[in-house]
Amino acid sequence: MKGQCKLCLKPNQELRKSHIIPEFMYQKLYDDNPKRYYTLKIGDNNSKRIEQKGIRENLLCNSCEGLLSEYENYASETIYAKNRKNEAVLKKANQNVTQTFFLYEFENFDYAKFKLFEMSLLWRLLISSKYETKKIDTHEEKLRQAILSKKPLKFFQYGCMLQTILYKKEQIAGGFILNPFFTKSNDVDFMHILIDGFMYTFSITDKQTLPNEITENYLQENGNMNIIGRLIFKDKSLFDKVFKAYEYYKNEINDFTK
Numbered sequence: 001m002k003g004q005c006k007l008c009l010k011p012n013q014e015l016r017k018s019h020i021i022p023e024f025m026y027q028k029l030y031d032d033n034p035k036r037y038y039t040l041k042i043g044d045n046n047s048k049r050i051e052q053k054g055i056r057e058n059l060l061c062n063s064c065e066g067l068l069s070e071y072e073n074y075a076s077e078t079i080y081a082k083n084r085k086n087e088a089v090l091k092k093a094n095q096n097v098t099q100t101f102f103l104y105e106f107e108n109f110d111y112a113k114f115k116l117f118e119m120s121l122l123w124r125l126l127i128s129s130k131y132e133t134k135k136i137d138t139h140e141e142k143l144r145q146a147i148l149s150k151k152p153l154k155f156f157q158y159g160c161m162l163q164t165i166l167y168k169k170e171q172i173a174g175g176f177i178l179n180p181f182f183t184k185s186n187d188v189d190f191m192h193i194l195i196d197g198f199m200y201t202f203s204i205t206d207k208q209t210l211p212n213e214i215t216e217n218y219l220q221e222n223g224n225m226n227i228i229g230r231l232i233f234k235d236k237s238l239f240d241k242v243f244k245a246y247e248y249y250k251n252e253i254n255d256f257t258k
Contacts, residue, residue, distance in 0.1 A: 005061040006127055007148055013061035020055050020128045021177070024076040025195050055130050071117035074110060102229030109223040115152035118160040118219070119143050122202045125180055125193065133180050133191065139204055157206040159218035163199040163228040165238065172197030173232050178241065186210055
């Protein structure tokens with residue numbers, strides 16, 4: 001299919017079937033046979049859907065697809081430990097006395113590569129017709145220009161807080177994707193998406209207006225980043241979203257709460 005590339009804006013390009021969520025992030029979602037995974041939609045009509053492949057769309061030309069793959073490869077080798085080339089180092093791990101909250105302090109991230117990965121994921125989710133997200137043209141264009149020019153923005157600009165959502169300690173609530181949903185705090189929109197147990201929470205702002213207790217958990221320009229772990233049963237709002245959207249999930253959840 002030919003058309004205008006959404007990233008470089010060049011017309012009459014052969015457009016690739018680009019993954020909105022990178023393929024490596026589906027690695028633990030697929031059933032063995034047949035190959036499929038589950039997405040959960042939250043809204044007026046909650047629903048679940050079985051997908052045969054990762055959600056794709058004709059977005060990028062071959063050159064721009066290659067550009068984003070560099071950042072995807074870096075992310076896959078750090079937090080997802082693909083090919084055992086994890087360059088980031090876990091410096092410290094803490095937990096509260098009830099073991100309902102965990103803080104993992106990492107260092108040695110390549111700021112440019114991982115920040116551009118986060119930015120590219122947010123940008124694709126915002127512009128994709130496959131997901132219901134807010135239309136925020138100004139932010140979409142700022143992200144596009146920065147990604148295309150390979151210039152990572154400041155840590156507080158479209159920052160991302162990364163969390164692992166757990167059933168219990170060391171047991172991630174994986175196996176499905178919870179489609180993007182929005183909240184608002186400090187007059188800033190936040191977009192959340194849960195992908196196989198990893199919650200990405202993006203602040204949709206390029207201003208340094210959020211309190212330190214939020215931004216200190218973003219990837220920092222010195223390569224440090226905190227990853228937060230929390231139990232799904234201690235987050236009523238998130239629990240309700242998953243529970244309502246995924247009715248047959250009830251029995252599995254009951255097993256963990258006995």
